[in-house]
Amino acid sequence: MDTLLQLLEMVLHIDKHLGVFIDQYGNWVYLFLFMIVFVETGLVLVPFLPGDSLLFIGGAFAATGAMDPWLLGVLLFVAATTGNTLNYWIGSMIGTKVYERNWRLLDRDALRKTHDFYEHHGGKTIVIARFVPVVRTFAPFVAGISQMTWQRFQLYNVVGAFIWVVLLVGGGYLFGNLPIVKQYLNVIVLVGLAAAVVPIALGALWKLLTRGRRRVVDPQGK
Template sequence: MDTLVQLLEMVLHIDKHLGVFIDQYGNWVYLFLFMIVFVETGLVLFPFLPGDSLLFIGGAFAATGAMDPWLLGVLLFIAAVSGNTLNYWIGSKIGPRVYEKNWRFLDRDALRKTHDFYEHHGGKTIVMARFVPVVRTFAPFVAGVSAMSWGRFQLYNVLGALIWVVLLVGGGYLFGNLPLVKQYLNIIVLVGISAAVVPIALGALWKLLTRGRRRGAPQGQGK
């Protein structure tokens, strides 16, 4: 039990414990990071697992020589693509009835928000959601529920995973070991997330406003 608690603590605070894990388990760290990304993106029950910070910290440790940056990047890319694929498949099997039942272990608020997000942005959601915690976990599931075509989903899935891994692992590799970045890592991650979310939220708000104006405009206006 104590070992399980310690492992959970290590997973949830990967930025503090990754160095210890590397020292104790060596190359098993690759499987450890692969599984965290795969589970976070592949199962809607685990949206709380670290994603952005894990990739960034992994890149920072790779810059010190503790890990191979190319191997790390390829494995995390495969984990991100395969996790999303599993999530899509689960969503496609459950189908629209997911909105009709009260699933005990499913965050219905997160599901509803992701569905609205998907309705506004369509396939681009799969790419943009990579940078939005929680939405990242639910987006492929919603795409499967919504019967998005397999080929179209995989196009956005692979593109989103590639951009996500390259930017965050590459950013950690280049800047993760700077003293200022180390000291304020959590704040930097939050700012980065906000930078991704705010434009999306503003775009959705603008669509809602313009749609409302069109509905409220007199029928003869603009003719």
């Protein structure tokens, strides 16, 4: 039990423990990081895992020579694409029944919000969601439930995973070891998330406002 709690604490605070893990387990770190990203994107029950900070910190350690940046990038890309694929498959198998039952382990509010987000933004949600925690985990699940075609899903899945990994691992590789970045990593991550989410939220709000105006001008929708 204590070992499990220690492992969970290490996963949730990867920025503090990754160096220790590399020192103790060497190349097993690649499998460790692969599994965190795969599980976060592949299982809708664990949306709390630290995907963004993990990629950034991984890139920072790769810049020091502790890991191979190319191997790290490829493995995380594979983890992100296969994780999303598993999540899509689970959603397509369950179907709309997920909305009809009260699942204890499933965050229904997050599911509903992601579904609404998906309805507004369509396939590009799969790409955009890569940069939005929680939504990132639910987006492929909702795509599966909504019966998005396999080919269309995989196109957005691959593109989104590539951009996500390149930007965050690359950003960590280039800037992760700067003292100011190390000191204010959490703030930087939050600012980055805000930069991704705010334009989306403003766009959705604008659509709602313009739709409301149309209804006022033409209440019968003609």
